[in-house]
Amino acid sequence: MNYTFIALVENKPGVLNRVASLFRRRNFNIESLAVGRTENPEVSRMTVVVDCPNGDMDAHKIEANLYKLVNVIDVHDVTHQPSVTRDLALIKVRVGPEKRGEVNNLAAIFRARIVDVAADSVIVEATGTEEKIEGMVELLRPLGIVEMVRTGQIAMTRGANSGIRRMPGMDDYNYEDDYAVAEMAP
Amino acid sequence: MKKTGAEILWECVVREGVEVVFGYPGGANMPIYDAMLMYPVHHVLVRHEQGAAHMADGYARASGKVGVAMATSGPGATNLVTGIATAMMDSSPVVFITGQVAAHLIGGDAFQETDVTGITLPITKHNYLVTRADEIAEVVTEAFYIARSGRPGPVLIDICKNAQVEQAEFAYPDDVKLPGYQPRARAPQADLEQAVRLIEKAKRPVILAGHGVLVSGAEETLTHFAVKTQTPVASTLLGLGAFPASHELSLGMMGMHGEVHTNLAIQNADLILALGMRFDDRVTGNLKTYAPKAKKIHVEIDPSEVHKNVHVDVPLVGDLKNVLSDLIPMVDEYDHEEWKNQINEWKSEADTRSIMNWPNDGKLYVPHLIHDLWEATGGGAIITTDVGQHQMWTAQYYAQEKPNRWITSGGAGTMGFGLPSAIGAWFANKDQEIWAVAGDGGFQMTQAELTTAVQEGANVKVAIMNNNFLGMVRQWQEFFFEKRYSAVNMLTPDFVKVAEAHGVPARRVTRPEDVNEAIQWARKTPGPVVLEFRVEREDAVYPMVPAGASLDQMLQRPARAEK
Ligand SMILES: Cc1ncc(C[n+]2csc(CCOP(=O)(O)OP(=O)(O)O)c2C)c(N)n1
Numbered sequence: 001m002n003y004t005f006i007a008l009v010e011n012k013p014g015v016l017n018r019v020a021s022l023f024r025r026r027n028f029n030i031e032s033l034a035v036g037r038t039e040n041p042e043v044s045r046m047t048v049v050v051d052c053p054n055g056d057m058d059a060h061k062i063e064a065n066l067y068k069l070v071n072v073i074d075v076h077d078v079t080h081q082p083s084v085t086r087d088l089a090l091i092k093v094r095v096g097p098e099k100r101g102e103v104n105n106l107a108a109i110f111r112a113r114i115v116d117v118a119a120d121s122v123i124v125e126a127t128g129t130e131e132k133i134e135g136m137v138e139l140l141r142p143l144g145i146v147e148m149v150r151t152g153q154i155a156m157t158r159g160a161n162s163g164i165r166r167m168p169g170m171d172d173y174n175y176e177d178d179y180a181v182a183e184m185a186p
Numbered sequence: 187m188k189k190t191g192a193e194i195l196w197e198c199v200v201r202e203g204v205e206v207v208f209g210y211p212g213g214a215n216m217p218i219y220d221a222m223l224m225y226p227v228h229h230v231l232v233r234h235e236q237g238a239a240h241m242a243d244g245y246a247r248a249s250g251k252v253g254v255a256m257a258t259s260g261p262g263a264t265n266l267v268t269g270i271a272t273a274m275m276d277s278s279p280v281v282f283i284t285g286q287v288a289a290h291l292i293g294g295d296a297f298q299e300t301d302v303t304g305i306t307l308p309i310t311k312h313n314y315l316v317t318r319a320d321e322i323a324e325v326v327t328e329a330f331y332i333a334r335s336g337r338p339g340p341v342l343i344d345i346c347k348n349a350q351v352e353q354a355e356f357a358y359p360d361d362v363k364l365p366g367y368q369p370r371a372r373a374p375q376a377d378l379e380q381a382v383r384l385i386e387k388a389k390r391p392v393i394l395a396g397h398g399v400l401v402s403g404a405e406e407t408l409t410h411f412a413v414k415t416q417t418p419v420a421s422t423l424l425g426l427g428a429f430p431a432s433h434e435l436s437l438g439m440m441g442m443h444g445e446v447h448t449n450l451a452i453q454n455a456d457l458i459l460a461l462g463m464r465f466d467d468r469v470t471g472n473l474k475t476y477a478p479k480a481k482k483i484h485v486e487i488d489p490s491e492v493h494k495n496v497h498v499d500v501p502l503v504g505d506l507k508n509v510l511s512d513l514i515p516m517v518d519e520y521d522h523e524e525w526k527n528q529i530n531e532w533k534s535e536a537d538t539r540s541i542m543n544w545p546n547d548g549k550l551y552v553p554h555l556i557h558d559l560w561e562a563t564g565g566g567a568i569i570t571t572d573v574g575q576h577q578m579w580t581a582q583y584y585a586q587e588k589p590n591r592w593i594t595s596g597g598a599g600t601m602g603f604g605l606p607s608a609i610g611a612w613f614a615n616k617d618q619e620i621w622a623v624a625g626d627g628g629f630q631m632t633q634a635e636l637t638t639a640v641q642e643g644a645n646v647k648v649a650i651m652n653n654n655f656l657g658m659v660r661q662w663q664e665f666f667f668e669k670r671y672s673a674v675n676m677l678t679p680d681f682v683k684v685a686e687a688h689g690v691p692a693r694r695v696t697r698p699e700d701v702n703e704a705i706q707w708a709r710k711t712p713g714p715v716v717l718e719f720r721v722e723r724e725d726a727v728y729p730m731v732p733a734g735a736s737l738d739q740m741l742q743r744p745a746r747a748e749k
Binding site for chain 1: 307315364367489490492
C-alpha cells in the first residue's frame with residue numbers, strides 16, 4: 001500500500017538527489033515526490049508517497065534511512081493521520097466547440113476549472129485528492145486526453161497533530177508500535 | 187584575516203589534530219599540495235590512491251582518530267572508490283579530500299572532470315562539493331565532526347580548483363550547525379526497562395559483541411556487564427578484541443566461519459543481546475531459522491539498523507557505552523551455570539576436530555602458522571589482514587585480548603587491504619609490532635605499497651600465505667561447484683625477489699620447523715620485512731556455514747583419518 005511521508009530537509013543543493021538516491025539504493029519505489037519551500041527559507045518540504053508492500057515495517061525502514069541523511073531534519077508518516085492531501089493536475093482535452101459544454105459540466109462536478117481554450121482543445125485544472133483526480137481523468141479520457149501533468153501529492157496534517165515517527169529512541173516514540181512491528185516479521 | 191582556500195583547508199585540518207595524511211597529487215589539487223608545505227602535516231606519498239584510502243582507514247582503526255586521504259580529480263578520485271566503500275561498510279572515520287576542476291568548468295567534461303560527489307554519494311556518510319573558498323572552513327569542520335561522531339564513516343570533500351586559490355576571510359567555526367544530524371546519546375528509560383524485563387527472564391542469554399563496542403570504547407563496560415550477568419560473549423569478525431579471548435565467558439567468533447559451540451549457543455539461546463552489530467548475512471546464516479528461540483535486544487546507534495535484517499523485540503538506540511552503563515545498575519547478578527555447562531560440552535565435542543591437534547606431517551598449515559605467530563608475538567601485535575582463507579584463519583587463531591589491534595576488511599571484504607592498512611596503522615602506533623597477513627592473490631593487488639613502506643621506514647611485517655590459489659574461491663568451488671576449479675589457479679611471482687627489488691628483506695619458508703626462526707628473524711630485522719610461507723594448497727577453512735544455510739548446519743573439519 002502507499003504510505004505518505006513528510007520530510008523537512010535543509011534547503012541546499014543536491015538534497016533532492018540524496019533523497020531520491022537513497023530510495024533507489026534501498027530499493028523502495030517512489031510513487032510521487034513533491035518538493036517546495038516552506039515558511040522558513042532554510043528548510044524545504046518534501047511529500048513522498050512510497051509503495052510499502054510490507055506495510056509499517058517498510059515505513060519504519062524508510063524513516064530510519066531518511067534520518068541517515070545529514071540534511072534531513074525531520075520525518076513524519078502521515079499515512080494514517082487525519083490530513084489534507086492535494087494533487088494538482090493540468091489536463092489538455094481534445095474538444096472542438098461542440099463538446100466544450102460537456103467538459104465544462106464535468107469540470108463543474110469536480111470543482112475543476114477550464115484555464116485555457118483553443119480552437120480544438122481546452123486545458124482543465126483540477127486540484128484534490130488523488131482519487132478525485134483519477135476519477136475525473138477516467139471521465140475525460142473518452143473525449144480524448146492530449147496530455148496531462150500532475151504535481152504529485154502534497155500533504156498537511158489537520159490540527160496540532162503532526163503524524164507519527166517510527167524512530168526508536170525518539171522522544172515521542174511509541175513502544176507499542178514497535179511490538180506491533182516485531183510481530184509482523186515474516 | 188584573508189587566506190587562500192587551500193590555506194584555510196590546512197588551517198582547519200591541523201586544528202582537527204591531523205598529523206599525517208595519505209595521498210597523491212595531480213592537476214586539480216596542486217594548490218592544496220603547495221599550501222601543505224607551510225603546515226606541520228606529514229604527507230605519505232602512496233603508489234596508488236587505493237593505498238592512500240586503506241592507509242587512512244588503517245590509521246583510523248588503530249588510533250580511533252579520523253584518517254585523511256587525498257587525491258586529485260578524475261582518475262585520482264575514482265582510484266579512491268574501493269577504499270571509500272571499504273571504510274563505509276566498516277564504519278571507519280576517514281575524511282577524503284579530492285581536487286575538482288574549477289567551478290565554472292563543471293558539467294562541461296573538462297580534462298579530468300568526474301562527478302565525484304555523484305559517484306561517492308552511496309558510499310559515504312556524507313559528501314560535499316565546494317565551489318567557493320569561503321565555504322571551506324565550515325565544510326571541513328562539519329566533515330570531521332560527521333566522520334567521527336554517531337556511527338562513524340567516510341566523508342568526502344570535493345574542492346574545486348578555483349576555491350583552492352581564491353582568497354576568503356578565515357574564521358575558524360566554533361561549532362557545527364547540523365539541524366538534521368543528532369546522534370542519540372542515551373536510550374530512553376522506558377526502553378531500558380523493557381530490556382531489563384527480558385534479561386530477568388532469560389535462562390540462556392548470549393551477547394553478540396560487534397564493532398560498535400570498540401567504536402564506542404565500551405570494552406570494559408561490556409566485561410563488567412557480562413560478568414555481572416554471567417552472559418557468554420560471542421564476537422563478530424570486526425568485534426574481535428572487544429572482549430578478551432581468554433575470558434571464561436568468551437565464545438570467540440560467530441557466523442559463517444564461527445566456532446561450532448558459538449553458533450550452537452546462538453541458535454539455542456533464549457535471549458540475544460546484540461551490541462553494536464548489524465546482523466550481517468555472514469553472521470546470521472539463513473534469517474528464517476536464525477536464533478529461533480531468542481528474544482532479541484539490539485543496542486545500536488544507527489536506527490536504520492534496527493529491524494533491518496532481524497526483527498528485534500527491544501531496540502535500544504544510543505551510544506553503546508552509555509546504554510550498557512545505564513543497564514548495569516538495573517540488572518541483577520545471575521550465574522547461568524547450566525547454560526554455560528551446556529556450551530562447554532558443545533565446545534569440547536568440537537575441539538576434538540581441531541586442526542591444532544594434528545601432528546606435524548611436514549606440511550605448512552595456515553592455522554598452525556597463525557598460532558605460531560600469536561605465540562611469537564605474545565598475542566600483542568596489531569594484525570591486519572587481506573581477504574580470503576588466511577583472513578578467517580587469522581580471525582580464528584590469532585586470539586585477540588585487547589581492543590583495536592585487529593584490522594580487517596569485514597563488510598566489503600576488500601582484497602588488497604592488508605599491506606596498506608598495516609602501513610596506516612604503523613603511523614598510529616609506531617612502537618607497536620605490526621603484522622599484515624595476506625594471501626598470494628590479495629597481496630599482489632597492492633604490493634606496490636611496499637616501496638611506500640620503505641620510503642617511510644614503516645616497521646610492518648608481511649606474512650604471505652602462498653597457496654598458489656585464490657584460496658577462498660577455490661574452497662567454494664570445491665564445496666559447492668563439485669570441484670570444478672575455474673580461474674583460481676594462480677601463478678605467483680617470486681615474492682622474495684619482489685620484496686628485495688623493493689628494498690625489503692625477505693625469506694621463503696617451506697617447512698614447519700623453520701617457521702619460528704623466520705618469524706623471529708623478521709621481528710629482529712628493522713623496517714618492513716616479507717615472509718612468504720608456502721602453505722598446503724587445498725586446505726579449507728572450517729567450520730563453515732554454507733551461504734544461505736542455517737547457522738547450526740556447519741561443515742566441520744573431517745577427522746584426520748578421513749582426510
Ligand atoms: C577486490 C576483490 N576481488 C575479488 C574478491 C573475491 N575474493 C574473495 S576471497 C578471494 C580469494 C583470495 O585469494 P588469496 O588472496 O590468495 O587468499 P586466500 O583465500 O588464498 O587466503 C577472492 C578472489 C574480493 N574479496 N575482493
